[in-house]
Amino acid sequence: xxxxxxxxxxxxxxxxxxxxxxxxxxxxxxxxxxxxxxxxxxxxxxxxxxxxxxxxxxxxxxxxxxxxxxxxxxxxxxxxxxxxxxxxxxxxxxxx
Amino acid sequence: xxxxxxxxxxxxxxxxxxxxxxxxxxxxxxxxxxxxxxxxxxxxxxxxxxxxxxxxxxxxxxxxxxxxxxxxxxxxxxxxxxxxxxxxxxxxxxxxxxxxxxxxxxxxxxxxxxxxxxxxxxxxxxxxxxxxxxxxxxxxxxxxxxxxxxxxxxxxxxxxxxxxxxxxxxxxxxxxxxxxxxxxxxxxxxxxxxxxxxxxxxxxxxxxxxxxxxxxxxxxxxxxxxxxxxxxxxxxxxxxxxxxxxxxxxxxxxxxxxxxxxxxxxxxxxxxxxxxxxxxxxxxxxxxxxxxxxxxxxxxxxxxxxxxxxxxxxxxxxxxxxxxxxxxxxxxxxxxxxxxxxxxxxxxxxxxxxxxxxxxxxxxxxxxxxxxxxxxxxxxxxxxxxxxxxxxx
Numbered sequence: 001x002x003x004x005x006x007x008x009x010x011x012x013x014x015x016x017x018x019x020x021x022x023x024x025x026x027x028x029x030x031x032x033x034x035x036x037x038x039x040x041x042x043x044x045x046x047x048x049x050x051x052x053x054x055x056x057x058x059x060x061x062x063x064x065x066x067x068x069x070x071x072x073x074x075x076x077x078x079x080x081x082x083x084x085x086x087x088x089x090x091x092x093x094x095x096x
Numbered sequence: 097x098x099x100x101x102x103x104x105x106x107x108x109x110x111x112x113x114x115x116x117x118x119x120x121x122x123x124x125x126x127x128x129x130x131x132x133x134x135x136x137x138x139x140x141x142x143x144x145x146x147x148x149x150x151x152x153x154x155x156x157x158x159x160x161x162x163x164x165x166x167x168x169x170x171x172x173x174x175x176x177x178x179x180x181x182x183x184x185x186x187x188x189x190x191x192x193x194x195x196x197x198x199x200x201x202x203x204x205x206x207x208x209x210x211x212x213x214x215x216x217x218x219x220x221x222x223x224x225x226x227x228x229x230x231x232x233x234x235x236x237x238x239x240x241x242x243x244x245x246x247x248x249x250x251x252x253x254x255x256x257x258x259x260x261x262x263x264x265x266x267x268x269x270x271x272x273x274x275x276x277x278x279x280x281x282x283x284x285x286x287x288x289x290x291x292x293x294x295x296x297x298x299x300x301x302x303x304x305x306x307x308x309x310x311x312x313x314x315x316x317x318x319x320x321x322x323x324x325x326x327x328x329x330x331x332x333x334x335x336x337x338x339x340x341x342x343x344x345x346x347x348x349x350x351x352x353x354x355x356x357x358x359x360x361x362x363x364x365x366x367x368x369x370x371x372x373x374x375x376x377x378x379x380x381x382x383x384x385x386x387x388x389x390x391x392x393x394x395x396x397x398x399x400x401x402x403x404x405x406x407x408x409x410x411x412x413x414x415x416x417x418x419x420x421x422x423x424x425x426x427x428x429x430x431x432x433x434x435x436x437x438x439x440x441x442x443x444x445x446x447x448x449x450x451x452x453x454x455x456x457x458x459x460x461x462x463x464x465x466x467x468x469x470x471x472x473x474x475x476x477x478x479x480x481x482x483x484x485x486x487x488x489x
Contacts, residue, residue: 007316012256012324013195014309014317015294019302 023071027054031074033091035067041088048078048089098276098343105236105268108275109175109201109261110135112243114145115283118199119170119290122150122161126180127213128265129203133175155180159187159198166196167305169295171247174198177265178205181219185226191258192227193321194305195293197250198258200228201243204366204417205265206453214454215265217365218418220394221427227321229259229328230395232365234351237275239263241345242392244278247287248335254327256293264367264417266454282342325396332393349398351390352405354380358387360469361406361443363432364415365391368450368457375462386466391428399435406432407439410473413465417451425449425482444472447482455486 011017044064049057056072058065067078079089103111110132113121121140123133140149150165152158155176166172176184181202191198204220206212220230231246233239239261246259263269278286294303309317329349336347351369354376355361362372369390379386389405406412414433416426429447436442448465451457465485472478 004312005316007319007323010313010316010320011294012317012320013294013305014193014307014313016304016307017294017301019304021304021307 026070027073028070031069031072031094033074033076033093034069035072035074035076035078035089036092037064037066038088038090041086043083043086043088045083045086047081047083051077051081053077098278098282100274101277102272102274103236104131104270104272105233105239105263106131106203106270107135108236108240108277109243109263110139111277112240112283113173113201114139115278115280116171116173116244116247116287117145117284118147118173120148120150120162120165120172121174122152122158122165122172123174123176124152124155124158124180126155126177128205128215128269129175129177129180129201131269132201132203155183156187159184159191162198163187163191163194163196166191166198167194167295168297169292171251171290172196172198173200175201175203177203178207178213178219181223182207185222188223188226188228188258190306193317195256195321195324196258197256199243199246199250200258200260201239202260202262203265203269204262212453213265215267215367216417216452216454217262218452220260220262221418221420223260224395224427227257227325228395229255229257229325229332230393231259231261232392232394233261233263233268234367234369234390235268235275236263236271236273237345238392239268240275240277241339241343241347244283244286245332245335245339245347248338249328249332251290252331252335253293255324255331257321257324257328262366267367276343278343286339286342329393329396329398347392349391349393349401350405351388351392353388353390355387355389355405355409357385359385359410359473360466361387361389361409361412362415362462362465362469363389363391363406363412363428365394365417365428368415368417371457371459372462375459375466379466384466384470397431397435399431402432402435403439406436406443408441409443411469412436412443412445413448413469414445415448415450415465419449419452429482444476444478446472446478446480448485449483450486457486461486
């Protein structure tokens with residue numbers, strides 16, 4: 001655990017002296033399946049964006065552009081909510 | 097100067113709270129501490145304090161609200177007893193771990209089952225490892241004085257730990273005693289303005305409270321808590337010194353009553369110490385070298401000072417008004433005996449579990465204990481290491 005601070009160097013009470021720091025907590029390593037986007041099929045309805053429990057759907061100018069794989073845990077909710085007629089997201093096993 | 101009054105322990109504590117004027121009090125009523133918040137809520141309604149009173153739906157919620165208010169940056173107080181403290185248990189650790197200087201007045205009462213509303217220290221002993229500083233009080237005056245000092249101890253920047261102040265349920269909480277209330281302004285000057293540490297309501301400096309803390313940092317935060325508890329000891333003594341200047345009443349880590357040069361001694365918390373003192377006065381008149389050590393501070397545990405005070409006493413009885421139900425002794429006994437392990441002149445030690453559920457401790461009971469100690473001192477032999485007393489056999 002090199003680079004970590006000792007008990008005298010950190011704020012008391014487990015407080016972190018900044019807000020929104022969950023961004024620094026990389027959870028992508030938990031994934032066993034990763035979402036893969038078929039850009040041809042996507043209709044940019046953004047149902048996946050509103051459903052993702054980890055805000056891992058990346059959107060630019062109201063268009064779905066892909067996944068934040070540093071935080072995506074591979075739960076598959078995005079693929080599940082993607083409309084049946086569209087099916088732009090498929091879950092692929094990691095390492096295959 | 098102060099004002100001589102006749103008050104119950106509960107009303108005395110409620111008056112300390114009035115003078116402290118905390119930002120928030122969240123509480124749920126439970127016998128025998130109910131009267132504290134009942135009286136205090138009158139002070140709120142009458143506009144004598146500016147406190148926001150939060151009547152919660154349980155003690156778990158009351159302590160949760162206290163934690164939220166303290167994290168937000170408020171000076172926070174509450175009161176409870178027995179099952180109420182037990183229901184707070186989970187949140188007590190969070191208050192301490194988050195280093196929130198909440199002050200809790202505790203009218204000590206037995207724990208169920210069987211259900212009982214009277215005085216013993218089972219409730220406090222259940223919270224002894226929660227990271228809270230624990231102060232105990234023999235009478236209404238001490239409860240009042242301890243609550244005022246608790247504010248300064250908890251809020252000291254080196255400490256920043258919550259403090260609970262105990263007094264015996266009914267025996268002290270509901271008995272009217274003669275005591276002195278300090279002037280409101282004197283108390284306010286003594287406690288000073290509250291300076292919150294990293295308050296959540298400081299919107300210019302947003303903070304994260306209560307994040308996940310795994311193998312990489314949890315033990316560092318616990319190490320900080322350990323340090324804070326260690327530092328609390330000198331702070332408690334310093335606050336007591338300053339308190340003596342405004343009140344004329346002296347407090348330490350414990351009270352020694354005829355302990356200097358004593359041959360036999362009793363260790364006992366809270367109101368039972370008064371009964372023991374009466375017996376000691378009587379015995380001293382007859383030339384028996386009997387003494388008392390009455391712990392005021394149980395957390396932090398002042399092991400070195402205790403060892404010094406009891407070293408050289410021939411026989412000591414630690415009297416527990418609670419049973420640890422470990423099949424051996426009450427909860428004070430192992431800690432006091434351990435404190436004496438390295439003493440130069442280690443006394444022989446026994447333990448009595450007494451007075452559970454408010455069972456009276458009479459003068460004869462205490463005389464019997466001293467008789468047993470004198471016999472141990474004379475023969476060097478202990479017959480029974482630990483046992484119940486004030487019980488029908």
